[in-house]
Amino acid sequence: xxxxxxxxxxxxxxxxxxxxxxxxxxxxxxxxxxxxxxxxxxxxxxxxxxxxxxxxxxxxxxxxxxxxxxxxxxxxxxxxxxxxxxxxxxxxxxxxxxxxxxxxxxxxxxxxxxxxxxxxxxxxxxxxxxxxxxxxxxxxxxxxxxxxxxxxxxxxxxxxxxxxxxxxxxxxxxxxxxxxxxxxxxxxxxxxxxxxxxxxxxxxxxxxxxxxxxxxxxxxxxxxxxxxxxxxxxxxxxxxxxxxxxxxxxxxxxxxxxxxxxxxxxxxxxxxxxxxxxxxxxxxxxxxxxxxxxxxxxxxxxxxxxxxxxxxxxxxxxxxxxxxxxxxxxxxxxxxxxxxxxxxxxxxxxxxxxxxxxxxxxxxxxxxxxxxxxxxxxxxxxxxxxxxxxxxxxxxxxxxxxxxxxxxxxx
Numbered sequence: 001x002x003x004x005x006x007x008x009x010x011x012x013x014x015x016x017x018x019x020x021x022x023x024x025x026x027x028x029x030x031x032x033x034x035x036x037x038x039x040x041x042x043x044x045x046x047x048x049x050x051x052x053x054x055x056x057x058x059x060x061x062x063x064x065x066x067x068x069x070x071x072x073x074x075x076x077x078x079x080x081x082x083x084x085x086x087x088x089x090x091x092x093x094x095x096x097x098x099x100x101x102x103x104x105x106x107x108x109x110x111x112x113x114x115x116x117x118x119x120x121x122x123x124x125x126x127x128x129x130x131x132x133x134x135x136x137x138x139x140x141x142x143x144x145x146x147x148x149x150x151x152x153x154x155x156x157x158x159x160x161x162x163x164x165x166x167x168x169x170x171x172x173x174x175x176x177x178x179x180x181x182x183x184x185x186x187x188x189x190x191x192x193x194x195x196x197x198x199x200x201x202x203x204x205x206x207x208x209x210x211x212x213x214x215x216x217x218x219x220x221x222x223x224x225x226x227x228x229x230x231x232x233x234x235x236x237x238x239x240x241x242x243x244x245x246x247x248x249x250x251x252x253x254x255x256x257x258x259x260x261x262x263x264x265x266x267x268x269x270x271x272x273x274x275x276x277x278x279x280x281x282x283x284x285x286x287x288x289x290x291x292x293x294x295x296x297x298x299x300x301x302x303x304x305x306x307x308x309x310x311x312x313x314x315x316x317x318x319x320x321x322x323x324x325x326x327x328x329x330x331x332x333x334x335x336x337x338x339x340x341x342x343x344x345x346x347x348x349x350x351x352x353x354x355x356x357x358x359x360x361x362x363x364x365x366x367x368x369x370x371x372x373x374x375x376x377x378x379x380x381x382x383x384x385x386x387x388x389x390x391x392x393x394x395x396x397x398x399x400x401x402x403x404x405x406x407x408x409x410x411x
Contacts, residue, residue: 007031007313014080015051016094017060021287022086023050025309034080036060036069036090061089063096077102084312086305088114088159088286104311105285109261113285114157116190119260123280126259128252130280133192139185142173149194152224156188159284162375166194166224195279197272199223201234202249203288203296205307207317209263213307215296216242216249217330220394223270223376231401232376235330235393236295248278256280264311266304268292289377291384294358295329298386329357329386330393332401333379336363338371339410345403350383353403355396357384369410380408 009030015023018041026033027050034053037045038060045054057069070076077083083098085091095103095110105113112119116133123130131152136142139153146167153176154164163180167173177185199222205213216237221230239246253269260283268288270281287293287304297303301323310317336344341363350359361381363369372378383400387393 007315011082011313012080013312014077014083014094014097016066016083016085016097017087017090018045019086020044020048020050021293021305022084022308023048025086025303025305026050026084026312028306029309029313029315031082031313034075036066060087061093063093066093066097082312082314086286086308088284089157091285104264104314106261110285112260113262113283116154116156116158116282119282120192120280122259122261123256126255128255128259128280129277131192131195133190136189136191137186139173139180139189140177142167142191143170146170146173147193152192152194154190154192156190159377162377164224165227195272195281197274197279199281200245200249200271200273200278201288201292202253202269202271203267203292203304204253205266205302205304205311205317206253206257206262207264207311209258211250211254211257212317213296213300213302213304213322214246214250214253215292215300215302216245217292217295220397226376227373229373231335232290232333232379233331233397233401234290234292235328235390235397236292236299237390238299238325238328240325241390245273252278252280256283266308266311290333290382291331291358291360294384295331298329298357298384299325299327327386327388328390328393329384330397331382331384332397333372333376334359334361334381334383335372335401335405336369336380336408337405337410338369340368341365341408342411343407343409344380345407347381350381350400350404353396353400355385355387355393356400357386359383369408380404 010032013031015035018037023033032052035045035051036055042056045051055069057065059065077097083102085094092110095105095107120130150168152166199219201217203215217234220233266287269283271278293304347359370378385396
């Protein structure tokens with residue numbers, strides 16, 4: 001498809017999976033967005049001004065479900081100029097439905113962005129530092145083969161660190177097996193060597209195989225630590241204060257994306273910092289969750305969702321200059337103990353805390369709060385915090401998280 005500067009109004013686009021920011025980004029270019037969604041998201045999609053038509057299917061990540069749902073509406077993939085996904089779990093389905101010419105990501109690349117074993121093999125073959133790994137079909141088998149120092153286990157195509165554990169010894173393995181329950185240890189698991197080092201997230205835009213936007217954030221605690229009470233929080237680092245880190249991150253991201261085959265779109269990559277190098281962790285072809293997108297927009301003036309939409313629609317990359325950072329931003333997933341909520345701070349009360357730019361609450365009084373130790377995408381809410389420097393942002397996030405948790409009551 002020839003790249004143009006604009007699209008005809010009403011260009012039909014199929015968005016597989018519900019992500020409101022993705023739908024809005026497409027609609028801003030005048031697209032007529034048909035969204036394939038699961039039943040739990042149907043009401044929200046229908047209420048969105050960015051969605052022209054909603055197709056409800058049992059599982060948007062399933063190709064057969066999507067084809068059948070479209071057929072029930074007398075539609076087919078051929079009715080759309082572009083077919084895409086802004087979501088983690090539906091990127092492969094969208095690439096298969098779109099095929100060459102309608103999807104910005106090929107099925108082979110989509111699989112590499114989802115399956116961690118395939119992804120790490122591609123990255124390793126490119127000569128980049130990455131954990132050695134293998135696939136097992138039953139975690140219980142590790143009792144006979146657990147190396148010194150332990151391993152990290154995770155689902156092949158998981159997200160949010162759910163069922164991702166550092167198994168240090170056989171006692172820890174036995175504990176996790178007991179938590180999973182009878183029969184649930186069977187399935188395909190990625191078993192990889194444990195990589196020490198502080199964890200970073202690297203987010204940006206890639207066009208024609210060249211990384212055009214890059215932002216590096218440091219997790220305050222490695223994500224795997226959520227299972228032992230860790231807090232999901234990160235601070236976006238100004239390039240001027242971390243030139244060596246940004247040079248390493250740019251090289252790693254560029255070479256890893258090339259190895260995976262992801263040449264047009266957005267990316268969210270995680271890596272571990274070691275004395276002489278960054279070690280590749282994993283990479284997704286989507287905008288990061290939480291408020292990383294907002295932090296990057298505040299710091300650099302770059303809209304990742306717009307960058308994603310321009311790649312999807314085969315439009316040229318934005319020519320807007322990246323502005324210099326004037327402040328430091330960080331985000332935190334607001335903590336709350338599990339249980340039925342009796343009391344919790346309001347959004348306005350939370351916004352009044354020092355440095356809080358905006359807050360988004362996920363639960364309200366009367367609802368049940370899940371256990372945040374299960375996965376990194378479980379939280380009572382998310383807050384974007386700013387400060388004059390990294391130390392001030394760190395302090396404000398610490399105080400905010402402690403205040404919010406202490407203000408929550410569950411019954």
